[in-house]
Amino acid sequence: MLPIFQAIPALKGALSDRETAVLVAPPGAGKTTAVPLALLGESWVGDGKIVMLEPRRLAARAAAARMAQTLGEAVGETVGFRVRLQSKVSAKTRVEVVTEGVFTRMILDDPGLDGVACVIFDEFHERSLDADLGLALARDSQGLLRDDLKILVMSATLDGARVSALLGDAPVVESQGRMFPVETRYLGRNDRLRLEERVGRAVERALAEETGSVLVFLPGQGEIRRAESWLAERLRRPDVDLAPLYGALDPAEQDRAVQPAPAGRRKVVLATSIAETSLTIEGVRVVIDAGLSRVPRFDPSSGLTRLETVR
Known part of the structure; x- marks a missing residue:
């Protein structure tokens, strides 16, 4: 209940x-x-x-x-x-x-x-x-x-x-809710590697060491697509599906990312902050955070607000 x-x-x-x-x-x-x-x-x-x-x-x-x-x-x-x-x-x-x-x-x-x-x-x-x-x-x-x-x-x-x-x-x-034990692992930062490779290696490790699906937080659509390409080329696991999730994505593709993985399969959801609240993606046991976020910042010199990627 x-x-x-x-x-x-x-x-x-x-x-x-x-x-x-x-x-x-x-x-x-x-x-x-x-x-x-x-x-x-x-x-x-x-x-x-x-x-x-x-x-x-x-x-x-x-x-x-x-x-x-x-x-x-x-x-x-x-x-x-x-x-x-x-x-x-x-x-x-x-x-x-x-x-x-x-x-x-x-x-x-x-x-x-x-x-x-x-x-x-x-x-x-x-x-x-x-x-x-x-x-x-x-x-x-x-x-x-x-x-x-x-x-x-x-x-x-x-x-x-x-x-x-x-x-x-x-x-x-x-409502008091329910709390479950959460283990945090810090994998360090290697700035010599591109973000998609760092994330891809973390996903490979999570799939090898843990069970269930994986939710990955990335700052934006570009990083999601590059990480998806990196994983599609190097991930040798036929039981794993890659599912991007961001605001501009087709609604049917968004729904596919949120739905639980089919029986016997696992899913890697590559998402922006859109998945931080209001959503429960069933089957996720591992969350990987790239450590970056894209936020609006006001630029006084131009009088405009622009998106900036920050740690």
């Missing part, structure tokens, strides 16, 4: 008594896929729908797919999603997973959020401009137009007291 189920009775009670609540649950507790379905049967939902915000398109699609699978349905029936350039919803949809930008447009078009019983802000600790704006607009709607609208803020790493104060001293519900 997922750890989040222990916190759901308290969460239901909090939302029955108040219009706002905060849920703090560690990664892997199951909050993203379990909470919307658990709230769906509450009396205050009625015939309305639950809208849940995700920071990334991949996370929105994956969450919708997992919840639909739990119900034994196809995406677009009880559970659907809407992201930029793609949607799967129907008249039957009761839980709608959307990206933060889509929600902003939704509430600007309909400030009263007609037909919506609850808005869930998932992974709120990422604190994007769209998420902050969406929460501000939802609070305005709640205060001026919809005193029955429920707002739930969820996160794995969040100062619950501060967000509670922001929501008018909303009750804070915590």
